[in-house]
Amino acid sequence: MPVRLDTADSDFDARFQDLLDSKRESSQDVSDTVSRIIADVRARGDAAVLELTNKFDRTNFAAADLRISPEEIEQASAQVSEEVRTALQTAHDRIRAHHEKQKPEDHVYQDALGVTLGTRWTPVDAVGIYVPGGLATYPSTVIMGAVPAKLAGVERIALAVPTPGGQISASILLAAQIAGVTEIYRIGGAQAIAALAYGTETVGRVDKIVGPGNAYVAAAKRQVFGQVGIDSIAGPSEVLIIADGSANPAWIAADLIAQAEHGGGAQSILVTTEKGLADSVAAEVDRQLSLLPKQQIAREGWEEFGAIITVASLEEAASLANRIASEHVELALDDPQSILPAIRHAGAIFLGHHTPEAIGDYVGGSNHVLPTARSARFASGLGVLDFMKRTSILGCDPTSLSALAEAAVAIAEVEALDGHGRSISIRLNR
Amino acid sequence: MPVRLDTADSDFDARFQDLLDSKRESSQDVSDTVSRIIADVRARGDAAVLELTNKFDRTNFAAADLRISPEEIEQASAQVSEEVRTALQTAHDRIRAHHEKQKPEDHVYQDALGVTLGTRWTPVDAVGIYVPGGLATYPSTVIMGAVPAKLAGVERIALAVPTPGGQISASILLAAQIAGVTEIYRIGGAQAIAALAYGTETVGRVDKIVGPGNAYVAAAKRQVFGQVGIDSIAGPSEVLIIADGSANPAWIAADLIAQAEHGGGAQSILVTTEKGLADSVAAEVDRQLSLLPKQQIAREGWEEFGAIITVASLEEAASLANRIASEHVELALDDPQSILPAIRHAGAIFLGHHTPEAIGDYVGGSNHVLPTARSARFASGLGVLDFMKRTSILGCDPTSLSALAEAAVAIAEVEALDGHGRSISIRLNR
Incomplete structure (x- = not known):
């Protein structure tokens, strides 16, 4: 069962701290293995990448297979249904329109002494976007990475995606095509990060690597940081829903389940002023889970990492939200604006009853690559600025x-x- | 002697690549030592920090000494000469005025469908600024770190500075006072980074750590990344000067020496269209070095890492500058604006004959914490945005x-x- 806490309980502080401290990922130390993989790729290039790829992804690639050809991309894309094609194009267009507004402006001026001072933004030349393969197929993540890079003016946008058993989803290739990816490599894991950071005969070296991945990918990004830029180290996804008596328990339950179905330590937390709502949401989660076709991952995630916290006021809810610093915060309230200013640490905030987090995952227009594991205390979601850098001008x-x-x-x-x-x-x- | 290259030479490409690849720091792998220090500080808090500090800094501190008291700061600051006090205040005021313009604006709007979309910026709650101690005393670095943090709205600005032999420069404490630092800890190395990232009985935990440091500090920042945010991993400082026949060889030589005197792998490179200038600058460097009171570090740096490259055109100079992606680029030209747009990768650019890089180190107004080791390909200098994060709003x-x-x-x-x-x-x- 998910944890139930109440700020009025005498042991609340200790139990809340336990919740904050709880590990949701195996803290497997893979750094030595990853060091060896990076050194191997640096030393042997394609030969090392091929050996590791064929071993881990159970494939039989030659060097010429590492980069997916334009013909393959064209063929695969053509197989995607019209419905999905339209949906991905809609997602792309909305995400592009919103991110367009993030483009920074240069500003050069003279101060009172006559000193020229300024700030000039330029794009990174080449970026690598890592997209997990295997269990998950996330064309939306391709769009979320490539659109802001394209808007920034990045010339080379390389995608690395593992293809376990040689399989790759046609929707990934279509999304890459729509979003303006310039090259796609079917490699994953630490070997993909090493190849992007240092280059091989086949894989072009990039200047920055972004995108989520497993423990090996995360460790590799940490190790190549400095050689290239990286975005944040991604952890399991999470949602915090703040709800009062105006919330619909069935809708809240659906959002908690949507988060939990990511698995891999994904966490759903409800914070509410209404004990009655807490009870009915808990019952609704059980009911809806039993109707979900693939319920096991979501049920395990909810039972192991889920939490329901009752609070005395929305102010108290906001204060807990700031301590949790969640990737996603939903304000399931009639008047979300009333506590919006009080939520200071969150990757993204979803306003009101009709904004399920999932709409932001796909077509809302905002980015879904967001800070996890309490890093919203210091980090932002992916955006155009991640693919640009600022040069100071002084004269x-x-x-x-x-x-x-x-x-x-x-x-x-x-x-x-x-x-x-x-x-x-x-x-x-x- | 410094390297002399000419783009017309048949072996130029290979020798230029060697220059790019040359290691300027010992690549001492300290990651295991640093892992142990971090684990120790997490497990034993102040006791571990004290033990390590007293050992490495040859001090005899008790826990109560780790944080410098307001009285000590007041007393030390009062000893600083009026001239230096005025200079630091001038630096502070100019840096503040320029960075003020970096403050981002929130933007929330409704799109054609009626979807509310927005971007909201909020400050990080608490940051740690690392300032190296020992050989160097850099009050300017205190100001460069604290001013943008203060402007961002950061509440707690903690300074960590090692005090070898128990000594600390009064100017560091005065700079901290002027810039609004809220707490100062006399600790350094990996133990300082661990204490700031995880907190101890005495040291308050922060959310982000910035500032340059030695190999242990760099490795520790890499390892705590994720637990807290970090800025880039700093390497030795560097300048690239692009000069044509209009340049004054004595001024160029002075700037090359100013960079080289940082030591520790600092690099000075001149790229010029005029072979005659290359020769006279080389002679001037020798002449001026012999007049410098402490010439050894600068001479060794110039001879080991310096380079003079002659090119056929300013376009060729810009192209090399982009491959080098230097921390500082000086355009010692009558018309620096003519090639400014072509320089795409640089931490900061200094325009014309009357803008020595050193003016930007102190009182120009721009930040001197800038990307090194070719990271200007993907990273920016320190600024207000480093102390804020962006939350997406969707409704x-x-x-x-x-x-x-x-x-x-x-x-x-x-x-x-x-x-x-x-x-x-x-x-x-x-």
């Missing part, structure tokens, strides 16, 4: 340099960097 | 949910996430 003329020289030289002296001070004073006419 | 009403439902449910089906589809369809009135 002095003789007058403004003279005006700034005394202060700069004084600090250089305190820092015992005489050469710094001299590079300024040598330019002064005295 | 549907019954009408807009209905409009989006079909596409969302179709994608959920392709992804075999029935519960996702049901969380949408259960809300539709049919």
Whole structure:
């Protein structure tokens, strides 16, 4: 059964802390294995990637198979049903329209001293997007990664996707085509991350790698960080629903189940001011689970990691939400705006009764690659800025340099960097 | 002697690649040692931090000494000369004025379907700024870290600075006071990073850690990434100067020396269209080095890592600059604007003959914590956005949910996430 907590209980603090601290992933230390894989790919390139891929994905690829050809992409895409094609195109168009607004503007100006100061944004040249394969087939994740990269102006957008048993979903290839991916490699795991970071004969080196993956992928991203940029280290998905008496228990239950069906440690939490709602949601989850075709993963996830917390007020709910810093926060309230400003740490917030989190996963327009495992305390969801970088611009003329020289030289002296001070004073006419 | 290359040489490509690949830091693998330190600090808190600090910094601290008291800060600050106080205040005010313009704006709107979409920025609650101690005393780095954090709205700004032999520069404490640092810990190394990431009895846990450090600090930041946010992994500093015949060889030489005097692998590169300038700069560097009070570090740095590259055109210079992706790029040209758009990968760009890089280190207004080791390909300098995170806002009403439902449910089906589809369809009135 999921945990039931009440902020009025005397042991609430300790039990809530346990919930925060609970591990939802096996903390398998794969860093040594991953180090060896990265070193091998750096040393042997394609040969290492092929050997590892054929072993882990049970395939029989030659080097020429690693990159999926334009013809294969075209053929596979053509097999996707018209309904799914339309849906992916709709998702793409809405996500593109929203992310378009994230494009930053350059700003160069002169201050009162005549110093030119500025900020200029430029795209990363080449990025790799990792998309998990195997159990899950997520064309939506391809779109969420590639659209902001494309908008940023990235020239090469490479996709790495493992194909266990050689199988790949046609919808992944179609999504890549729609979103403007420039190359697709059928490789996964740490070997994919290593190949993207260092390049091989077949795999072009990129400058930044984004996207979720398993423990090996996460460890590899951590190790290649610095050689390339990475987004955050992804953990299991999670939702926190804040609901009051105005919420529909059946709808809340459906959202809790939708999160739990991701499996792999995915967590669903309900925080509510209404004890009655807590009870009816718990009953609804059981009822709806029994109607779900593949209920086992969702049931196990809900029972192992689910939680229902009753609170005295919405303010208290917001305070817990900030401590949990969930990837997704739903405000199942008639007036979500009333507590929206109080929710400071969340990957994404879903307003009101008619915004199930799943709409944001696909077609809402916002990104579904969001900070997990409490990292919304410091991290943001994927966006256009992840594929750009900011260059500072600074320009002095003789007058403004003279005006700034005394202060700069004084600090250089305190820092015992005489050469710094001299590079300024040598330019002064005295 | 520094490397001399010319793009016209037949072996240029290979030698330039060697320059790009050259290691400027000992690639000492300290990750196992750092893992043990982090585990120890997590397990034993203050006791471990004290033991490690007293050992590595040759101090004899008790737990009560780890945090520097307001009285000590006040006393030390009062000892700083008026000249340096004014200089640090000037630096602070200019850096604050420039970074103020980096504050992002929230944007929430309704699209044509009536879907509410938005982006909201909120500050990180607590950050840790690491400032190296020992050989270097860099009050400017304190200001560069704390000012954008303060502007972002961060409540707790903690400083960690090692105090070898118990010594700390009064200017560091004054800079912290000016910039609004809320707490200062006299600890360094991996133990400081572990204490900030996990908290101890004395050290308050933070959500993000920024700032440069040695190999142990870098490895520790890599390992705690995920538990907290981090900025990039810093490497040795570097400058690339692009100069034509209009440049003053003595000024260029002074800038090359200023970079080299950082030591620890710092690199100075001149790229010029004028062979004559290349020769006179080389001679000037030798001449000026012999006049520098502490010339050894700068001379060794210049001889071991310096490079002078002659090119056929400024376009060729820009192309090399993009491959090098230097932390600092100086355009020592009469018309720097002419090639500015062509420089796509650089931490900061300094325009014209009167903008020595050192002015940006201190009082220009831009940040001096910048991407090194070619990471300007994907990373930016420190700024206000590093201390904030973006939350997506999504809101549907019954009408807009209905409009989006079909596409969302179709994608959920392709992804075999029935519960996702049901969380949408259960809300539709049919």
